Amino acid sequence: MADLLTHFALGYATSRHRSFADMRAIYYLGIILPDVITRPIYILFPGLFNYTIAMHTPVFLVILCLFLAEFFQPQIRSLVFKYLFAGVIVHLLLDSIQRHFIGGYYWLFPFSWKTYEWGLYWADAPLRWIPLWVILIAGYELFIRLHRHNND
Amino acid sequence: MFSRDRLTNNITRIIRITLYLVVLCLLVLFGSYNNPTITLAMCDADPIKYDNAFLEIGNEITVKTIYPDSFIVHQNGKLYKVVGRSKNLIPNQFISLKANYHRDGWLELVDYHVSEKRRVKIWVSVLPVFIVLIIFFKQFRFSFKNFYFKRV
Numbered sequence: 001m002a003d004l005l006t007h008f009a010l011g012y013a014t015s016r017h018r019s020f021a022d023m024r025a026i027y028y029l030g031i032i033l034p035d036v037i038t039r040p041i042y043i044l045f046p047g048l049f050n051y052t053i054a055m056h057t058p059v060f061l062v063i064l065c066l067f068l069a070e071f072f073q074p075q076i077r078s079l080v081f082k083y084l085f086a087g088v089i090v091h092l093l094l095d096s097i098q099r100h101f102i103g104g105y106y107w108l109f110p111f112s113w114k115t116y117e118w119g120l121y122w123a124d125a126p127l128r129w130i131p132l133w134v135i136l137i138a139g140y141e142l143f144i145r146l147h148r149h150n151n152d
Numbered sequence: 153m154f155s156r157d158r159l160t161n162n163i164t165r166i167i168r169i170t171l172y173l174v175v176l177c178l179l180v181l182f183g184s185y186n187n188p189t190i191t192l193a194m195c196d197a198d199p200i201k202y203d204n205a206f207l208e209i210g211n212e213i214t215v216k217t218i219y220p221d222s223f224i225v226h227q228n229g230k231l232y233k234v235v236g237r238s239k240n241l242i243p244n245q246f247i248s249l250k251a252n253y254h255r256d257g258w259l260e261l262v263d264y265h266v267s268e269k270r271r272v273k274i275w276v277s278v279l280p281v282f283i284v285l286i287i288f289f290k291q292f293r294f295s296f297k298n299f300y301f302k303r304v
Contacts, residue, residue: 003273003276003277004276004277004278004279004280004281005276005277005279005280007280008280008283008284022291022303024287024291025284025287025288025290025291025292026288028283028284028287028288029284029288031284032280032281032284035277036281039274039277042211042212043212043274046211046212046227046228047193047228049191049211050183050184050187050189050191051180051181051183051184053183053184053187054179054180054182054183054184055180055183057179057183059179060176060179060180060183063172063175063176063179064172064176066168066172067169067172067173067176070165070168070169070172070300071299071300071301072292072300072301072302073295073298073300073301073302073303074161074300076303101210101248101250101263101265102208102209102210102248102249102250102265103189103208103210109179109183110179110182110183110186113186113187113188123267124267124268124269124270124273127268127269127272127273127276130276
């Protein structure tokens with residue numbers, strides 16, 4: 001899996017359209033969700049790794065998104081689910097193009113244990129691009145704020 | 153009438169939440185018990201059964217000591233001897249291993265991959281979690297009365 005800053009940067013880049021305005025926070029939550037629910041568990045307690053296997057699969061995550069959406073006001077519940085799951089899908093897609101020395105992602109879990117990935121880059125490769133993501137996001141935010149300030 | 157509708161809605165909501173939670177737990181358990189991957193903990197629990205078993209280990213495994221024809225790795229509080237020549241390994245480095253397990257508790261190296269800057273990757277991933285939480289709580293507040301998040 002890529003680092004969360006790279007995932008966040010992709011989430012940021014794909015949510016610039018104004019249709020995301022009200023739901024951007026939910027989309028970001030979806031972007032980081034698969035790693036936030038798995039990584040702390042197996043990093044702090046490596047013996048529990050097997051319990052986290054299901055948590056990074058589409059079937060588990062779609063049900064988790066439905067579960068989390070229940071904790072939002074009824075009027076926006078379906079919208080929350082859509083944006084949350086959209087973030088999750090973008091996360092999984094970014095993960096699936098990387099290369100693993102061992103293992104991979106169980107896209108068809110619980111129906112199959114076959115792993116699928118495109119293997120274009122090693123999981124640790126995006127780390128060296130982090131300064132670029134930070135500069136691009138900070139630059140864009142600065143540009144937007146200056147633009148708004150000039151219009152006001 | 154209004155309160156009856158509200159009661160019905162609350163009951164169906166509780167049923168949905170419980171149902172999602174049960175399915176999520178079942179998926180976690182299914183993933184844990186049916187995962188075909190053989191772990192070091194499984195080998196330690198039944199060394200005779202897993203004698204000569206092929207292992208792929210990548211979770212929180214670090215190099216401890218390096219010898220000319222072998223090296224010692226650490227995982228989950230235990231040390232394991234890995235027999236095989238290694239190149240450019242450094243103590244405390246995170247690695248992924250492909251190896252054959254032997255009933256005496258040592259591993260025969262097949263291949264390995266160094267997980268570069270794993271700790272950096274973990275720490276870098278903490279930052280976006282805080283950013284997302286800040287953005288989220290700017291847009292949503294939890295209502296303890298209704299037990300859901302509302303738009304601010």
